[in-house]
Amino acid sequence: MDPPDEHRARFDRLFERHGQEVHRFFVRQGFSFDRAAELTQETFIRVYQGLSEFRGTSTPRTWIFSIARNLSLNTRRDERTQKRLGTTISLDELGPPEEEGPSAAAALPDRSAPDPLDGILRRERSERLWRAVDELPPRMGQCVRLRLEQERSYQEIADLLGVAIDTVKSQLHQAKGRLRETLGEQFGGLEALGGDR
């Protein structure tokens, strides 16, 4: 088999083995079936082009996944940029028109400056919280950090830590009690932990 044929045969094996996996990944990332097909196509164009340079420092599967993931992230970023650029207003939703005075203001972010003192107080509260979290048992602390810092769902925390979702809820419920003991009942915001059963 000459090199071009070998290259193509190698590519075909990868496509057969991982094509559906890549397509399914894009679907799970929220793309439509048609869009997932387009992105799968783009992924494998890059696979084909990069195959001769692929040295096997990672597995082919993780390599292909990395290409697909980068494509997904870049596509999402482009879409977010476009979305951020635009605002839509429907006159149907504005109520009756008025000759004087605005019918609606375009929904735009508040640009008011934060209070510096507020920032200092928040930072102090934050430091107290994270010191208390570091005193929790490891699994409980991991659940709290994933919930509070990364805003993960119970299912995501369970998947990340490789535990059952009920374990996550239980750990967060216990953590909330312990943190209230340490920080005081008046320390607000711990309900964000959830975990209530």
Next chain:
Amino acid sequence: MSEERSDFRKSHQEGARSAAGEAGDGAHPGLDRLAAYHEGELPEAEAERVREHLSRCRECADLLLDWRDFARDEPSGAASAAAAAWERDRDRVREGVRRGVGAERGVDGGRSESPEGDAAYAGLRRGRRAPWLVAAAALAAATVSGVLLWQERVENRRPRQVEVASVLPEGSSVLRGREEEAEVLTGGGSRPVVLLHLGEPEEYPRYQARIVPPAGEGAAFVLELSPVPSGPLTVQLGRDPAPGEYRVVLSGVRDGERREVATYRFRVRTP
């Protein structure tokens, strides 16, 4: 999520990052190690180090959750639908890859082995090249399109404002044209959309857009643009708008005084 809760999280997220550093617990494990962790192939002590790292490193946690989406293969309704879609599209995608690689390398004479391959490749490239907001140079401009066009852009996730006329299906009930330098929309049951490309006007502290319907069709809608949106403002006029000439009047406002900056007009006509 309540605003208060969101504030709480935001402030503590900053604190956690400053306390532990962005990566938190040492070097990133890397995808292959994360994949091994996900498959349960790591010794417990090493798995625990990965867990601790994940709890402190958003980047790696995101990576692992994406890997989960990639590697998971459980049967479900959605998975079955995706599998069916893949069965339908697999050959088209493969041919599209072949065509794409051939075109970029200049091999195969730039020709596909099948019309489906051409279509697949062309579809992908068209999406990539599609410009967005090409007409945004002026302080303000108004264009008109129909709901059919707008829906198509949303579904494709690639707005193609300037190419919109060329993707209209034949026999569409929506026709566009120009008449005495005004855009004309003709369509049954359609919903005109006015796009305002506002740029970054600085002359006035506030701006207003007034959508003035045809004479005898009620008062104007006044949109307060304060602050001015950083991108296009899409105004949907409502279903079956009254036929006639509409005006979009853009005004700058200072000290309660309004001064017209530009006026645009378009017509809606029933078929």
